[in-house]
Amino acid sequence: MKLPTCGEAGTNGKVRIRPYMNQYDLEGRTAVITGGAQGIGFAVVKRMLESGASVAIWDRDETVLRACADKLADADRVYCRTADIGVLASVEAATKATLGRYGKVDILINNAALVGPNMPTWEYPPEAFAEVVQVGLNGTFHCCRTVVPHMMERGYGRIVNISSVAGKEGNPNAVAYSSMKAGVIALTKSLGKELADRNIAVNCVTPAVAKTPGAMAQAPEHIAYILGKIPRGRMLELEEAASMICWLATQENSFTTGAVFDLSGGRATY
Structure with a gap:
């Protein structure tokens, strides 16, 4: 069943998918989206x-x-799975269950991450630093390490890692x-080179601040600071992020990695 018409709630509480100017061809593809129940991840779910x-x-x-499951009307093409990507065993179990449901994974969107508190480095709690890195960087590694072998067996794959402009600047x-987002950029470049001759593209995006639950939980003065650095003068729309991410996940993205x-x-200046 085709979803009706992104981002708005219909009168029955289900999500209506809004028609887009450009249509992507993902027919027959299976995607894993971490942290896909809200924010940018959920926008990617709807677009896919x-x-x-x-x-x-x-x-x-x-x-x-x-x-999230209650909002989505197309139950036949949606599989919701509890998984903590910071724990390798949880990722392995989720991968096994997803393969059992769909038989393959064509696309991996590594979106899940924690933002952490806002404070100077010399005051930053070591346990908070470790948790942010464990989920956002180690978790991305866990997902790639587990899913990539299945893509290699099939000779096809598209991986999109969600970094941040904070990882650049x-x-x-x-x-x-x-630090975590900078690590995601480096992981992307390393893995992309390793898989360049296997028809598996690995790329990442570096969003500015968007209205995600994690971003909006930050200190108001920090949000004002990062918003003031954006020449566009506004936050990134979730659907704008989803549009670029989904194109990178298509077969059309056949050269860049x-x-x-x-x-x-x-x-960003580079």
Whole structure:
């Protein structure tokens, strides 16, 4: 069943998928989206469903995941799975379950991450730093390490890692988040080179601040600082991020790999 018409709630509480100017061909593809129950991840879920893909949503928050499942009208092409990507065994179990449901994974969107508190490096709690890195960087590694062998067997794959402009420039009072996102960029470049001759593209995007639950939970003065750095003068729309991410996940993206695609509204200078 095709989803009706992204981002708005219909009168029955289900999500209506809005028609887009450009249509992506993801018919017959299966995608795993970590942290897909909200924010940019959920926007990607909706766009991929509209594009014909089957989607496995991995999220460690059962309450948010359940609410996400309730919103989506197309139950046949959506599989919601509780998974903590910071734990390798949890990723391995989620991968096994997803393969059992769909038989393959064509696309991996590594979106799940924690933002962490806002404070100077010399005051930053070591346990908070470790948790941010464990989920956002180690978790991305866990997912790639587990899913890539299945892509190699099939001779096809598209991986999109969600980094941040903070990973390029480093945001003050966000040492853990900036460090983690910089690591995601380096992981992307390394893995992209390793898989370049296997028809598996690995790229990442570097969004500026968007209205995600994690971003909006930061200190108001920190949000004002990073918003003030964007020449566009506004936040990134979730659907704008989903549009670029979904194109990178298509078969059309057949040459570029190990690359970083800017979503900073003009902030980044490289």
